[in-house]
Amino acid sequence: MVVVFVLVGLAVLVAFGALHWYAWRRLVRDTTRGPGLARRTGTVVIVTGPVLMFGALIAERTGAPFWLQRVLAWPGFLWMAFSLYLLLALVAAEFVRPLVRRLVEREAPAEVAVPQPERVPAGTAGTAATEPEPEVESAPEPKRPEPAGPPRAAAPSRRLFVSRVVGGAAAAAAVGTVGYGTYGVLRGPRVKRVTVPLAKLPRSAHGFRIAVVSDIHLSPVLGRGFAQRVVDTINSTQPDLIAVVGDLVDGSVQDLGPAAAPLSQLKARHGSYFVTGNHEYFSGAGQWVEEVRRLGLNPLENARTELPAFDLAGVNDVAGESEGQGPDFDRALxxxxxxxxxxxxxxxPVQIHEAVRHDVDLQLSGHTHGGQLWPGSLVAAAANPTVAGLERYGDTQLYVSRGAGAWGPPTRVGAPSDITVVELASKQA
Structure with missing residues (x-):
């Protein structure tokens, strides 16, 4: 098993290196005349980016000092997103490059040769012979002094010009995509509203509102200020109940406890509830369960509580199985x-199949981030029964939130963050 893991890791590193070599070739080698400051600077950037990225990943997973995690996280994780869209843009540019080259060749002015007068010797047939004029010696013209200053660089070749245009456009597209996607995360999630009819819900609970928030991912990047924006957005919806469905944090209570403090401000008539996600088990799930309880949330560890109109249950994440704390549907239901x-x-969402077997009416989940970075949605769709939104599985309905935050890069593309207000509807109303 270890050998397989090592081989897969080596294959990933080789592929990652090859992709960055391709990016270096197109963006650095093909756009510079030769060894010089520009090429050296570009090479340093292409090499430093992935080093910082792997450094950020290793620092987070090994629990490195929090100050070091914060230093590495921003540049390292942003490079992860930037390199993805840079490579996609460069691959797309391969199809555009021939068209740009053809356009440049068509628009470029043709070089016109200026004819030089030919010397015709005296007495040549077809011309009248004339006496040669006496040569008069004249003083040589004084040379005009050349203006001082650096020599003008030669104009770039057409191939170099095309490489610079195409490479610059690809880099600009990647920067713009990542910049906009990062802004979308940092400004905070938007509210989404969904109505879910439940056959067994009594008329008295018609319109009951549950604010569902998942995947906040407090981290060295998304800290206390982000948590406060999430809390303020949830409270603005005035929900009857708040459900925090896992992946609250990426780090220890010691490091991120202050960042999670705003959760104590959550307000709902029937309280706030919490279940673990897989990232809690990377971050000390037991300590975080106690911390959220201290902040006023009610952890549902394979447990159920009876509300006036319906039952609310929660199960641990499947990642807890490695610690003997996995989901127990029989205990909860x-x-x-x-x-x-x-x-x-x-x-x-994969827990929906157990939910169906236990006659659950509605399951609320997160985890997928909606793919977070397109085309990650294609991978998420292959690994989950539902990536985002509401779907029905027999008599059980499943709603999957895209989540409020982001893991790794604080960036989302094609999968905007959300906090969903699920409004329950009684069919008897």
């Missing part, structure tokens, strides 16, 4: 009154 509707909080 056994011996319940099956005539009452039950809403289940479960971090990963």
């Amino acid at each position: 056994g011996d319940r009154d099956t005539t009452r509707a039950v809403v289940l909080l479960a971090h990963q």
